[in-house]
Amino acid sequence: MKISVPRNSFSTLAPFLAVVVVVLMFQIYAPDQPMTFQTWQFVAAQTVVVGLAAVGMTWVIISAGIDLSVGSVIALSGVSAALAVEAGWGAVGGVLAGVATGAICGAYNGILIVGLRLPPFIATLGTMGFYRGVAKWVAANESVRPEDADGLSFTAGIADWIQPVAEGQWLAPAAWLLLATTILGAWALRWTVLGRHTVAIGSNELTARLCGVRIGQSKVSIYALAGLLAGLAGVMLFGRLTVGDPTSAVGIELDVIAAVVIGGASLA
Incomplete structure (x- = not known):
């Protein structure tokens, strides 16, 4: 009995083989210094920031776009969360x-x-500097550290989420959040209208437009x-x-773009 192996099986397994x-x-x-289970727990906790951004970047790259401003957006969002907590908005207000x-x-x-019909590379290259400048402006060109009790409690709580797990836990809560976000993002890309439109736009924008997809x-x-x-x-x-x-x-x-490409998305 002859067993056929899909041609794309190697490309699918390549990232995992590279890790091995x-x-x-x-x-x-x-x-x-052997690799222990705690080592993998630490690695999982440290990938949360890049991983969350990579889920969104996957949609952008599949649509034949690119977003070079993601680092500046992360910084600006972190500053916004810090300012909100400092202003007394509480933990929920900071996250929102x-x-x-x-x-x-x-x-x-x-x-x-x-x-403006700008190429994504040019548009996001410009906003990369713009968002970084806004972050420095609203923060008065210095780090924003919430000093009140609520602010310290909030940052400590988030820090507990993303730090290596305590004894008896499998993964840090933020790592579970990343896993859930990744699964939800993959499901939405395959089964939602926006997900199908994303794939259609990335495959052939003109054909997608002729099929009635609202490109803009x-x-x-x-x-x-x-x-x-x-x-x-940024909040994490x-x-x-x-x-x-x-x-x-x-x-x-x-790092975010590399994670997406290694994960299987094509920049071509």
């Missing part, structure tokens, strides 16, 4: 402020791309979703640093 190779290399060159800031930035990217509305929604998840990543980063730092996440867009 890296682990084996560490075991060979550092045999006195950070997420809303990210969504607004993402939607603005989409509006620039659709309204869909693109704005896609970039807004990416911004929302970048905003959530704020909790890790315990401050809203306008100079944080510099260059993280390269």
Whole structure:
């Protein structure tokens, strides 16, 4: 009996095989420091910020776009969350402020791309500097550290979410959040109207337009979703640093894009 192997099976398994190779290399060159389950828990906790942003970036790249401003959006969202907590909005207000800031930035990217017909690379390259400047301006060019009891409690709570897990836990709560977000994002990409429109736009925008897809509305929604998840990543980063730092996440867009490409999305 002949067993057929799908042609794309290797490309699907390649990222996992690469991880295995890296682990084996560490075991060979550092045999006195074996990889333990706690090591994997730590790695999972440290990937939350990049992972959340990568889920949104996946939608953007599948739609044949790119978002170079994601690092600046993360920084601005973290500053917004810190300012909201400092102003007495509480934990929920801080999270909502950070997420809303990210969504607004993402939607603005989409509006620039659709309204001015700018290439995504050019549009988001410009907003990358703009959002970073706004973050420094609203933070008065310094880190924002909530000093009241509510602010300290909030940052400590978020820090507990993203720090390596305590004894008896499988993963940090933020790692479970990343896993749930990834599964939900993959499901939405396959089964929702916006997800199907995203794939259609990325495959052939002209054909998608002729089929009745509202290209402009869909693109704005896609970039807004990416911004929302970048905003959530900014809130997580704020909790890790315990401050809203306008100079944080510099260059993280390269890590995010690399994560998406390694995960199987194509930049072509």
